[in-house]
Amino acid sequence: MALEVGMILEGKVSGVTKFGAFVDLPDSKTGMVHISEVAPTFISEISDYVKVGQTVSVKILAVDNGKIKLSMKQALPKEQQKRAKPSNKKSERPKREPYKPAPPVTSPGNFEWQSSRKSAPSTFEDMMSRFKQTSEDKMSDLKRGESRGYSRRGNGNGRR
Numbered sequence: 001m002a003l004e005v006g007m008i009l010e011g012k013v014s015g016v017t018k019f020g021a022f023v024d025l026p027d028s029k030t031g032m033v034h035i036s037e038v039a040p041t042f043i044s045e046i047s048d049y050v051k052v053g054q055t056v057s058v059k060i061l062a063v064d065n066g067k068i069k070l071s072m073k074q075a076l077p078k079e080q081q082k083r084a085k086p087s088n089k090k091s092e093r094p095k096r097e098p099y100k101p102a103p104p105v106t107s108p109g110n111f112e113w114q115s116s117r118k119s120a121p122s123t124f125e126d127m128m129s130r131f132k133q134t135s136e137d138k139m140s141d142l143k144r145g146e147s148r149g150y151s152r153r154g155n156g157n158g159r160r
Contacts, residue, residue, distance in 0.1 A: 003027070003068065005060050006059070007060045008058070009026065009060070010055055011055070011070075012024045013050050013051065013052055013056060014030065014052065015052065016046055016052055019034065019035055020032050020034045020035050021050045025058075025068070030068070031067075032069065032070060033050075033058060033072050037070065037072060037073055037074065038072050039072070040073045050072075057072065058070040058071065059074040059075040061074070
């Protein structure tokens with residue numbers, strides 16, 4: 001007997017794994033039922049639905065390269081193939097509220113986002129002279145540090 005896609009056959013479960021069940025078919029052929037094709041509801045443990053040695057009805061979904069893909073849920077009558085609602089209240093997903101955009105961001109109260117630089121120089125010349133002064137202060141600090149034996153690079157005497 002040649003196996004064709006769409007045929008519904010009886011087979012015996014020969015092995016159960018976490019991803020599916022292997023079913024022995026006529027003519028010494030073996031096919032696999034993926035866990036998603038065992039029942040019309042979600043299955044977390046396949047061993048709750050099939051056992052080794054159990055006779056099951058399967059539908060052939062595909063035959064390619066010697067591999068036979070089977071389905072138990074598609075072999076069921078049409079009215080039983082429809083996805084049943086879970087009877088367990090814990091497994092139902094909570095209803096989601098419709099999307100509501102966040103309110104626009106505003107500054108919190110009278111908080112100042114920048115430090116109080118209200119008295120900062122406003123002309124380019126003032127800013128340039130302030131930069132030069134800061135730069136000279138930093139350079140003198142560096143020179144003082146180097147004269148004491150501290151430098152950026154190690155000088156071999158263990159001091160930095």
